[in-house]
Amino acid sequence: MATDELPAARATPEVRITVVRTGGFAGVARRWSVAPPPREAPVWAELIDACPWEHTTGPPTPPRGADRFCWEVAAAHGGDARHAELADQDVDGPWRVLIDAVRSAADDSVAPEQ
Amino acid sequence: MHAIVPPYLLARLAASPQARYARAAEAARATLAVPRRYRPVRAVLDLSVEDGALVVTASPAPDRVISDAQHREVLPGVRVRGEDDPPTGDAAVDEAFDGLGATFAFFWEAFARSSIDGAGGTLPATVHYGVDYDNAFWDGQRMVFGDGDGDVFTGFTRSVSVIAHELAHGVIEHAGGLVYRGQSGALNESIADVFGALTEQHRLGQRADEASWLIGAEIFTDAVQGDALRSLSAPGTAYDDDVLGADPQPAHLRDYVDTTADNGGVHINSGIPNKAFHLAATNLGGHAWERAGAIWYRALTGGRLTPTADFAAFATATLAAAAQEYGEDSEEVGAVREAWIGVGVIEDGH
Numbered sequence: 287m288a289t290d291e292l293p294a295a296r297a298t299p300e301v302r303i304t305v306v307r308t309g310g311f312a313g314v315a316r317r318w319s320v321a322p323p324p325r326e327a328p329v330w331a332e333l334i335d336a337c338p339w340e341h342t343t344g345p346p347t348p349p350r351g352a353d354r355f356c357w358e359v360a361a362a363h364g365g366d367a368r369h370a371e372l373a374d375q376d377v378d379g380p381w382r383v384l385i386d387a388v389r390s391a392a393d394d395s396v397a398p399e400q
Numbered sequence: 401m402h403a404i405v406p407p408y409l410l411a412r413l414a415a416s417p418q419a420r421y422a423r424a425a426e427a428a429r430a431t432l433a434v435p436r437r438y439r440p441v442r443a444v445l446d447l448s449v450e451d452g453a454l455v456v457t458a459s460p461a462p463d464r465v466i467s468d469a470q471h472r473e474v475l476p477g478v479r480v481r482g483e484d485d486p487p488t489g490d491a492a493v494d495e496a497f498d499g500l501g502a503t504f505a506f507f508w509e510a511f512a513r514s515s516i517d518g519a520g521g522t523l524p525a526t527v528h529y530g531v532d533y534d535n536a537f538w539d540g541q542r543m544v545f546g547d548g549d550g551d552v553f554t555g556f557t558r559s560v561s562v563i564a565h566e567l568a569h570g571v572i573e574h575a576g577g578l579v580y581r582g583q584s585g586a587l588n589e590s591i592a593d594v595f596g597a598l599t600e601q602h603r604l605g606q607r608a609d610e611a612s613w614l615i616g617a618e619i620f621t622d623a624v625q626g627d628a629l630r631s632l633s634a635p636g637t638a639y640d641d642d643v644l645g646a647d648p649q650p651a652h653l654r655d656y657v658d659t660t661a662d663n664g665g666v667h668i669n670s671g672i673p674n675k676a677f678h679l680a681a682t683n684l685g686g687h688a689w690e691r692a693g694a695i696w697y698r699a700l701t702g703g704r705l706t707p708t709a710d711f712a713a714f715a716t717a718t719l720a721a722a723a724q725e726y727g728e729d730s731e732e733v734g735a736v737r738e739a740w741i742g743v744g745v746i747e748d749g750h
Contacts, residue, residue, distance in 0.1 A: 306661070310535040311562065312553070312616070312629050313667025314644050349663075352569040352580055352588060353537035356662055371660070374537075 300327040302362045303334065305388045309356040318392035327363075333387055334361045336380035339368045346373040359385065424454040441520035442483060460514035462504035463522045466493050469529040469544075476542060477526045492527040492557045496545060499563030500525060506564065506599040507571065510689040511697045516570035523567065527557055536562050538569035552624055552644065559618040564599035568592040575701045583710040585666035590673035594696055597632055598689045608681045608688040614638065632678045635671030651675040653711065653744035672743050673711060680718075680739035684732065691732055695722045715740040 304319040322330050337359075346356075354374035359381070361368045370381075377385060442461040447454065462483065468490070469477035480493050487494045500523045507513040514520045524542040533546025536556035543566040545556045556562050569592050572578060578588035593615050601611045614628035615638075626639020626647070635649035649671030650656060656672065659665045677696060681688035698721035699705065705717050718736050726732040740746040 308661035309663060309667060311537060311556065311565070311667075312534065313648075313662060314629075315661060349580065350540040351538045352572075352592065353535065353566065354539075355535060358661070 300324050300364060301330045301334070303330065303384070303388050304358075304360045305385050305392075306358040306360075307355050308358075309354065311353040318389045320388050320391045322391070330387075331363055333380070333384045334363055334368070337370070337384055338380070339370055342370040342372060342376070346371055346376060349373045349375060357381075357385065441514075443520075460508055460520050462501055462515065463520065464497055464500045464504075465522055465524050466496050467524070467526045468493065469526050471528055471531050471547075473530045473533075475526055475529075475539065475544065476524065477528075490527075492545065492547065492555050495555070495557035496525045496527050496543075496563060499557060499560045500543075500567065502560055502603045503564040503567045503595075503599050506595075506602040506689070507567075510598070510602060510693060513571070513697075513701075516567060517574050525563075536566055538566050538573075540573070543567060543570070548619065548621075550621065552621060553619050554621055556616075556619055559616045560603060561593075561596040561600045561615045561617070562619065563596075565592045565596035565615065568595035571595070572700065576703070576705060577707045578705070578709060579707050580663055580666060582664040582666075583669070584708050585663050586669040587673055587709060587711065587714050589666045589670035590677070591696065591700060593630060593632060593670060593674055594677045594693070598693050601687070602689055607686055608692075609685065611688065613678055630667075630671070630674070632674040633682075635675050649674075651743065672745065673714065676715070676739045676743045676745065679742045680735050683735040683738060691726075692735070695725065695732065695736060698725060711745045715745045 302319070302321045304317065306315065306317045308315045320330070355377075357372040357374070357377055359370050359372065372381060442463045443458045444461045446457045446459075448457075449455070464481070464483055465479060466481040467475075467477035468480045469475065480490070481488050481497055487497075504515060504523065507515070515523060526542055526544045527547075529544050529546050532549040534549055534553045536543070536545045538544075543563070545563075545566075546553075547555045569588070572588055572591055578584045578591075580588055596615055597611065597613055600606075601608075604611075612628075613633035614631055616629035617627060619629070620626055620639070624639065624644065625641040626644070628638045630647070630649060631638040635651040636647050638647040638649070640646040648657065648668050650669065651671050652675070653672055657665045657668045659668070662668060677692060680695070681692035684691045695718050699714065699717035702717065702721055702724075704720060705714065709717070715736075718740075719733060722730065722733045722736045737746070741748050
């Protein structure tokens with residue numbers, strides 16, 4: 287019910303996830319972002335927690351081959367903020383599930399900065 | 401020359417009863433008598449009789465193998481067309497096949513290079529990769545093409561410059577490689593764009609002054625406001641679209657973009673060496689692959705380039721290649737020097 291939601295709660299969502307994809311042959315950066323309503327937060331928190339954030343510190347080593355996508359994922363859950371940079375080959379398992387979920391829930395838009 | 405006359409042909413010649421082939425038959429028998437390792441490579445054989453002598457000319461031919469990922473992200477996929485197979489009727493398969501053929505012909509006719517490895521090796525490609533997949537890439541072993549999402553991108557095999565760009569990444573890797581990050585990565589991208597543009601110009605028989613100098617002119621949908629993905633003649637002007645934004649490529653070193661995205665902006669800063677090649681090629685005129693292209697190719701394959709080369713190191717390599725090929729005081733050395741000065745990579749007065 288709308289009356290249950292305080293304006294303050296809507297202004298600072300519990301979960302916010304942003305996916306930025308750069309590189310690829312086209313070199314066109316794209317950004318997808320979701321800030322789900324509080325009632326959906328637990329589902330998204332599960333997707334976030336399933337990813338091995340601690341194993342992905344710093345930029346990935348240059349990939350084999352060329353023109354693969356590069357990925358950046360940023361997730362804020364309450365006061366907890368996490369960030370990862372991934373090579374295309376590493377977007378697998380829980381990362382792939384999270385990124386696909388964000389992309390399908392978000393409106394496509396372009397990353398504003400390079 | 402890696403092409404060889406296949407044993408079955410030698411055997412037929414050796415057994416030829418016709419007197420006018422006597423010398424050829426003798427030579428064939430002698431050749432067959434020598435023990436040798438048979439390494440199969442494909443070749444185009446042209447047989448003719450001139451003044452009673454059998455003349456056999458052989459030139460390398462591509463060995464293309466196209467696979468279909470069937471919209472999954474698993475490589476290589478199912479093999480759907482080999483070198484001797486007729487067109488399949490699947491546009492992506494046949495476009496990849498034809499594009500690889502055009503690229504093979506370009507590298508052979510322009511630089512006498514046979515295939516990616518320079519030894520007539522297979523050209524492996526996979527099409528229909530993934531669902532709505534907005535990319536084409538080189539995975540270190542094969543060229544992979546998505547079909548595009550239909551909103552922004554159509555199929556990536558529609559563009560010969562895209563196909564040639566991906567094959568060129570293989571050539572660069574076999575030449576010693578350029579680390580895919582920062583300036584060496586941007587050089588890797590730029591050289592792939594240069595050979596992509598040159599393949600298209602070679603196929604169309606265009607001179608430098610009549611070429612589009614565009615990469616991927618065929619793969620945007622009509623909804624996108626743009627001519628292509630990149631422009632070698634005017635980096636930063638290829639597109640300016642509400643959704644995609646504007647082409648971010650610089651055309652001069654002073655505008656180099658420092659970023660952690662895209663492996664350090666390899667698809668962005670490639671605009672700088674791209675413009676240098678365009679300046680050299682248009683300054684020299686004629687078919688761009690004949691002089692400017694040959695200089696870039698020699699710089700890449702001449703053994704002077706390290707995998708971590710920056711723009712300045714590559715400029716030095718092109719100047720050395722031009723001097724070796726045409727002489728220190730040649731028009732070609734002058735044009736290459738002016739080109740790198742024009743994009744700020746070397747200083748005037750060097």
